[in-house]
Amino acid sequence: MSAQLGALIAAHLSDRRRSLLAWGLPLGLWSAFIVIIFPSVEGALSKAVQGYPEALKEAFGIGELTSVEQYLQAEMLSLIVPLALGYLAVRAVASGLSGAAESGRLDVLLSSPVSRSRIAAASFAATGVELAVVLVVTVILTALGSLVADAHLSLSAAIAGYASVWPLALLFAGLGIVATGFSLRTTVVTGAVAGALVTMYVIDLVGRLDPDLSGIRYASVFKYYGNAIEDGIDPLSFICVTLAALLLAALGAWLFERRDLSG
Amino acid sequence: MAVIETERLTKRYGSARGIEDVTVSIERAEVFGFLGPNGAGKTTAIRTLLDFLHPTSGEARIFGLDSHRDSVAIHARLGNLPGDFGYGKQSTGREALRLLARLRGVEGLGRAEPLAERFHADLDRPLGELSRGNRQKVGLILATFHSPELLILDEPTSGLDPLMQEEFLALVTEERERGCTVLLSSHELDEVERVCDRVGIVREGKLIAVERVAKLLAKTQRRNRVEVEFSKPVELEDVRQIPGVVDAEFAHANLEEVFLTYYKEGEEG
Numbered sequence: 001m002s003a004q005l006g007a008l009i010a011a012h013l014s015d016r017r018r019s020l021l022a023w024g025l026p027l028g029l030w031s032a033f034i035v036i037i038f039p040s041v042e043g044a045l046s047k048a049v050q051g052y053p054e055a056l057k058e059a060f061g062i063g064e065l066t067s068v069e070q071y072l073q074a075e076m077l078s079l080i081v082p083l084a085l086g087y088l089a090v091r092a093v094a095s096g097l098s099g100a101a102e103s104g105r106l107d108v109l110l111s112s113p114v115s116r117s118r119i120a121a122a123s124f125a126a127t128g129v130e131l132a133v134v135l136v137v138t139v140i141l142t143a144l145g146s147l148v149a150d151a152h153l154s155l156s157a158a159i160a161g162y163a164s165v166w167p168l169a170l171l172f173a174g175l176g177i178v179a180t181g182f183s184l185r186t187t188v189v190t191g192a193v194a195g196a197l198v199t200m201y202v203i204d205l206v207g208r209l210d211p212d213l214s215g216i217r218y219a220s221v222f223k224y225y226g227n228a229i230e231d232g233i234d235p236l237s238f239i240c241v242t243l244a245a246l247l248l249a250a251l252g253a254w255l256f257e258r259r260d261l262s263g
Numbered sequence: 264m265a266v267i268e269t270e271r272l273t274k275r276y277g278s279a280r281g282i283e284d285v286t287v288s289i290e291r292a293e294v295f296g297f298l299g300p301n302g303a304g305k306t307t308a309i310r311t312l313l314d315f316l317h318p319t320s321g322e323a324r325i326f327g328l329d330s331h332r333d334s335v336a337i338h339a340r341l342g343n344l345p346g347d348f349g350y351g352k353q354s355t356g357r358e359a360l361r362l363l364a365r366l367r368g369v370e371g372l373g374r375a376e377p378l379a380e381r382f383h384a385d386l387d388r389p390l391g392e393l394s395r396g397n398r399q400k401v402g403l404i405l406a407t408f409h410s411p412e413l414l415i416l417d418e419p420t421s422g423l424d425p426l427m428q429e430e431f432l433a434l435v436t437e438e439r440e441r442g443c444t445v446l447l448s449s450h451e452l453d454e455v456e457r458v459c460d461r462v463g464i465v466r467e468g469k470l471i472a473v474e475r476v477a478k479l480l481a482k483t484q485r486r487n488r489v490e491v492e493f494s495k496p497v498e499l500e501d502v503r504q505i506p507g508v509v510d511a512e513f514a515h516a517n518l519e520e521v522f523l524t525y526y527k528e529g530e531e532g
Contacts, residue, residue, distance in 0.1 A: 007365035015353065104349025108359065108405060110315065111343035112366040113335045261315040 032145025096123030161229025174248025181255020352391025
């Protein structure tokens with residue numbers, strides 16, 4: 001890694017240090033709360049879930065809620081964490097590009113001997129680190145919650161569950177860089193990619209609810225997300241989604257090199 | 264060899280005008296001013312030179328290098344103060360300097376500290392807490408701390424108080440003496456007159472005149488500054504030949520009057 005890239009990543013993370021806590025702490029505390037209350041609601045939950053329609057259980061990945069891992073999957077990992085981290089990813093990557101353009105910082109950086117693609121690469125890499133830190137904070141607080149409530153959460157399962165969110169969220173960072181190739185307005189970039197995030201989630205949901213429409217799930221990255229807290233990480237999906245994110249980032253950097261930076 | 268050379272450099276925004284057929288050559292250790300009102304195309308010209316905007320046609324070379332293809336190599340040798348300088352509200356000037364020093368491979372902070380002292384710039388307060396003028400001082404330091412060969416300054420004194428404007432003009436003179444080439448844009452005619460060797464007058468995206476400041480002033484003085492109403496330009500001798508005239512002299516024209524003359528001619532033509 002070049003000294004320039006390292007400097008840009010460090011600066012990006014320094015600017016985003018408040019965001020690391022602002023996202024990591026609430027997600028971690030919420031996740032810990034879910035784990036802490038599990039022992040006290042375990043029996044009631046099992047009965048309630050038995051009454052749920054099969055389609056609903058299938059759609060939201062709710063199986064039997066007889067373990068804390070299953071409960072964590074249903075409450076956190078099937079919806080909240082992937083959507084939240086996907087949104088965080090696009091916010092983070094946009095702050096380093098369109099946000100920097102709006103504040104004037106991009107002009108200052110690009111007046112030094114650094115290329116636009118290097119700035120895009122640094123923004124993408126820093127977002128990957130930021131996502132990882134938020135996930136680590138979340139796992140640590142969740143594990144602490146399990147210790148406090150004696151919930152017997154498998155640490156390796158929890159790590160697998162949260163780690164599987166990383167490539168998914170990173171893909172939306174890649175999409176964010178592509179969007180920056182078309183607009184340098186942060187509201188446009190975050191709005192467009194957040195729209196894509198929700199749309200992909202809904203496409204996957206519809207595909208799971210209606211077997212006749214299951215083919216549309218290929219249009220959504222959520223098809224490759226799975227249930228890693230129970231099944232473990234699928235290495236192929238993990239690697240392919242990460243590669244897709246890298247390809248999108250490279251495409252975005254190429255577009256970013258070619259566009260005008262309007263004053 | 265010229266430090267900056269453009270050949271019919273044109274930038275259009277769709278059908279809207281940016282700059283058109285700008286051809287200019289700026290020599291080493293020269294202070295060149297782009298002069299024109301807001302919206303004339305000065306900033307577009309500068310941003311195209313810096314490769315922030317890609318030209319529609321024409322070409323620009325800086326240090327003999329292509330302004331687009333070799334932009335990274337060019338930027339290693341220049342300092343730029345963007346118009347309406349900003350860097351984000353939470354960062355301090357020192358944080359920005361540290362990052363730029365690392366990107367440029369400069370040991371420490373170069374000559375940032377003496378410059379900060381000279382301009383009374385606060386490098387340790389978040390930029391969002393500084394007034395526009397104090398932010399501009401930080402921007403000026405970011406542009407000059409590494410002693411570049413070429414300084415590009417877009418409306419450099421905007422927001423600076425008169426004392427700091429004086430200090431800035433002194434700095435530009437020192438930079439020229441050091442061998443640095445300076446390209447600045449301004450609509451402050453007085454400061455351009457005082458510091459520039461040559462000016463290019465920009466009107467509606469076109470460079471309508473490029474002259475040495477002294478020559479421009481002399482030219483207009485010869486043509487227009489007789490404070491007697493005549494139907495056409497006259498020579499002083501002719502005026503002196505008018506019966507009853509004891510003496511006649513031309514009043515001194517300043518650059519503002521020169522500038523306005525060019526603009527009026529452009530509008531009439």
